[in-house]
Amino acid sequence: MRMRLLLQAHVLYVxxxxxxxxxxxxxxxxxxxxxHLKKPENWALVEKAKYIYIAGxxxxxxxxxxxxxxxxxxxxxxxxxxxxxxxxxxxxxxxAQEKVLPYADYIFGNETEARIFxxxxxxxxxxxxxxxxxxxxxxxxxxxxxxIAVITQGADPVVVAEDGKVKTFPVILLPKExxxxxxxxxxxxxxGFLSQLVQGKxxxxxxxxxxxxxxxxxxxxGCTYPEKPDFN
Ligand SMILES: Nc1ncnc2c1ncn2[C@@H]1O[C@H](COP(=O)(O)OP(=O)(O)OP(=O)(O)O)[C@@H](O)[C@H]1O
Ligand SMILES: *[C@@H]1O[C@H](CO)[C@@H](O)[C@H](O)[C@H]1NC(C)=O
Ligand SMILES: *[C@@H]1O[C@H](CO)[C@@H](O)[C@H](O)[C@H]1NC(C)=O
Numbered sequence: 643m644r645m646r647l648l649l650q651a652h653v654l655y656v657x658x659x660x661x662x663x664x665x666x667x668x669x670x671x672x673x674x675x676x677x678h679l680k681k682p683e684n685w686a687l688v689e690k691a692k693y694i695y696i697a698g699x700x701x702x703x704x705x706x707x708x709x710x711x712x713x714x715x716x717x718x719x720x721x722x723x724x725x726x727x728x729x730x731x732x733x734x735x736x737x738a739q740e741k742v743l744p745y746a747d748y749i750f751g752n753e754t755e756a757r758i759f760x761x762x763x764x765x766x767x768x769x770x771x772x773x774x775x776x777x778x779x780x781x782x783x784x785x786x787x788x789x790i791a792v793i794t795q796g797a798d799p800v801v802v803a804e805d806g807k808v809k810t811f812p813v814i815l816l817p818k819e820x821x822x823x824x825x826x827x828x829x830x831x832x833x834g835f836l837s838q839l840v841q842g843k844x845x846x847x848x849x850x851x852x853x854x855x856x857x858x859x860x861x862x863x864g865c866t867y868p869e870k871p872d873f874n
């Protein structure tokens with residue numbers, strides 16, 4: 643439950659930016675230290691969580707905090723998920739990113755981020771399927787069995803790489819006149835994906851719910867969605 647609330651808070655943030663009505667003062671966020679995380683009342687939440695998702699943006703603030711949580715997840719058989727978050731993270735926070743990715747059971751990103759990620763590593767491919775495969779095959783921390791890479795491509799199929807294989811899943815197509823605002827699509831996708839993952843559903847179901855949630859969000863400006871989702 644808590645995880646879902648956090649995700650919604652994040653989506654809200656993204657959409658407020660979209661409406662141009664948020665004047666963000668990140669000075670508090672940028673002061674985050676691992677000492678905050680280590681406080682018993684905060685660490686208790688980490689211990690309670692079974693699935694932990696951290697967007698890459700936080701690498702610019704407190705990589706030590708991410709590292710602590712990632713190691714905790716590995717030591718306790720928890721699912722740890724990350725997002726590439728932005729091309730600049732892949733380029734300028736490469737070292738911090740590289741340190742934590744071995745712990746990630748799932749890595750999300752969009753096609754632009756995937757291509758920059760590839761370029762920074764000199765992989766010499768812009769092919770998203772190939773890149774997804776290579777991301778899924780990056781080194782794993784000890785105790786981790788495998789990694790799944792999930793790359794979204796707007797209206798093009800979602801690419802999932804797992805066990806040395808790549809699968810693609812078509813998104814729900816939307817007539818142009820219904821597309822209102824694509825901001826937050828990626829976050830909504832991950833939210834939908836996680837809603838099924840935490841219920842032990844298949845990757846196919848996770849992607850389906852991801853596409854459903856993203857499809858709802860891109861049809862409105864701002865963070866609103868039906869009271870009762872019609873996903874099944
Ligand atoms: N034009 C579109 N038509 C249909 N579905 C779309 C479209 N754009 C985005 N989506 C849905 O949203 C998902 C994520 O989109 P996208 O790859 O654009 O994420 P992103 O670039 O990370 O988004 P964000 O704008 O939040 O950064 C897609 O997999 C798809 O399900
Ligand atoms: C992917 O996300 C980045 C932000 O991280 C954004 O700048 C870029 O336009 C997105 N790419 C596509 C194709 O939507
Ligand atoms: C990754 O996370 C960032 C920040 O939360 C978000 O803007 C982006 O849409 C996400 N993309 C995917 C594919 O998860």
